[in-house]
Amino acid sequence: MLETSARLLRLLSLLQTRRDWATADLAERLEVAPRTVRRDMGRLRDLGYPVHATPGVAGGYRLGAGAVLPPLLLDDEEAVAVALSLRTAAAGTVAGLEETALRALSKLDQVLPSRLRRRVATLQSYTVPAPPAGPTVDANALTTIAAACRDTELLRFDYADHYGVTGLRTAEPHRLVYTGRRWYLVAWDIERSAWRSFRVDRIRPRTPNGPRFTPRELPGGDVAGFVSRGVAAALWRYRARVTVHAPATVVARRIPSTWLLEPLGDDRCLLDAGADSPRLLAVYLGALDLAFDASEHPELAEALRSLATRLTAAAG
16 A cells, blocks of 8 residues: 555646656556556546546546645655745735745645755755845736737737826737736737836726737737837937947846847847946946957047046046
């Protein structure tokens, strides 16, 4: 009986690692005959697990969604990752998840082996979390938007712009993007007939959602890049595109995340940089300590010459 129970736990763990399993593959992993696998599947069904069989010569099994959440079997690294993620969620940017995350974490702590509990506790003890850099978002709004993206349903929502003015928007939701500070919705704005990114903390969805729509292709397909470019355009008063004579991998380590890079070869890249003024941008670019060409931007070129004059005079 003990051997059978251990095999059932191993079988359940395998079913949770991927969507479909062939009977022969499961038998090989468990080192048993195919008929034993079929018998064990019956035992799992008796225990309430929704195991679905696929007919045919290449038939197999799939663990489906049930009415209740079955126990999850995690290996050591997965358990640590889940525990750390829950601790992060307890102090994260999604409002309302803190208490839920703490409840789930307390359950996980009860069953973690002592060696894993020490790993998680050690990292937690010697980590000082900074306050969230961005605003919190409503968890219900986030899940409503995600479901509309999944189901390709029109989304109607009240949206507060940069000045606090609220208006009704209708959009075809595409994807959610999390930048580490804020959540954004990338969507096709129906009234403006254009792609837009919306801050989720400013969205108040109206339910129910609208009718289904045929998904559009985002130009370029880079959802994260689309949001980054939009954030950068709104963040800086002055922007310039300069050619930096260094590999993009080197430049990327020296610039803020709101500046954009485009490789031009092994030793050059195009940098889309921004600041509040040409004078400040000249200072930032000089701090890169890399050769660059800004001759196509007269205001920036003049600011660079003025900065060079002052620095030369300061050097005596």
